[in-house]
Amino acid sequence: MSRSTTAIPFRVNTARAVCDASLRQAMDYSTRTFSAKRAEGTAQVPLEEWRERASAIRMQVLDNLADYVDRFSANATRAGAVVHRAKDAQIARDTVAAILKDRGIKMVVKAKSMVTEEIHLNKRLEEIGIEPVETDLGEYIVQIAGETPSHILAPAIHKSRKDIGRLFADKLGIEYTDDPEVLTKVARRVLREKFLAAKAGITGANFAIADTGSLVIFTNEGNGRMVTTLPRLHVAVLSVEKVIPSLADLSTFVRLLPRSASGQILSSYLSVITGTRKQGETTGAREIHIVLVDNGRSEIVKGEFREILKCIRCSACMNVCPVYKVIGGHAYGCTYPGPMGIVLTAVLEGMERAHPLQDATTFCGACVEVCPVKVPLSKLLRRLRERRAEQRLTPLVERLAMFGFGTVTQSPALFGLGQRMSWSVWPLLKDFSRSKLFVRLPRPARKTFKRSMS
Ligand code: SF4
Structure with missing residues (x-):
């Protein structure tokens, strides 16, 4: 677990964000669109029943996390993958770096993966001379801009199409245009060459199936398929709580995740990868390494904030959060923004660093209402505030004012x-x-x- 005692300068970041009119406009448009689509996508379905089921499955996993992870590891190994356990971020980074370096890899294509952001994998790869190329369009945009994702699903949500047009003109040497179709074609042309040249691909996983040892990846752009089938080597990096018991349980999340994220009935691509390419098969990597990142989760699952590990990273809670909708993800100064990010950052990075983020909530409860796995975000956020007061992390003037009140x-x-x-x-x-x-x-x-x- 990476711990720093330097508090995130959340108030400074926020002051800057609220003064950025273009950011506010982009955030308002995107979050409103996501929320409207989610509402449409969930209107005609037995949502409560699915949420109950999904929550129960996630709790069942958390109650027996070590067993499910062991079962997943054994079955993935049986299917031909090599499974690595990484206790912390550094071990995870070093493991991936060693796998690539040992095989002489100089460039690797990546599908979007928040846990690789959490462990700062790209920086480590660049240090040892390996070029990581993000292939999700939003992630590619923030990578060439030298930024981090501002949203867990739509990394470039904070950018307008004019911003992207200027960025592409500057970094890719094309004539300025803000036509999304043209810009997408340009990115596709650049990335296609990378896909064809890459000898290795890195992905995360939305879920890992304990019973079969399979990795499950939802994407909308098809880049996940390219990353996992074109290069001969596939390295999957995922956090341990992504495990679910069986393929039957996956059906609940197949219904819930895309609807909660973007209102889609199904993601455009759903890949279920079970081990390496077998004799007679025409696609799939010939070598698969799975890096299971713990990074403190074995301890978190025993504590009072354990339910945050139910999260399936749909992003619905941030799209409805009145704070996130105004300031965007960068103001949070950490990997995971929004309501779920406030809780996850506190347990992953420690209260000393994360406590300023606890100001980023109005306790309106909108996040709880939309969460597909019923993470009790309001309860967890309130408990964090209590912890902050108990640990005397609030400013003296605020403590005195509250005492007086x-x-x-x-x-x-x-x-x-x-x-x-x-x-x-x-x-x-x-x-x-x-x-x-x-x-x-x-x-x-x-x-x-x-x-x-x-
Ligand atoms: S906490 Fe719930 S709503 Fe928020 S990202 Fe996780 S699953 Fe989605």
């Missing part, structure tokens, strides 16, 4: 006195304080609601 509201006499005084004290505060807060506050009523009723 608590003392006054618990005493009817003090509360009444405060109400009576507020009318006369307020102009003084307004005049003497330089804080814009007091200027913006409405003047307290001379007569309280309670008194006017009596």
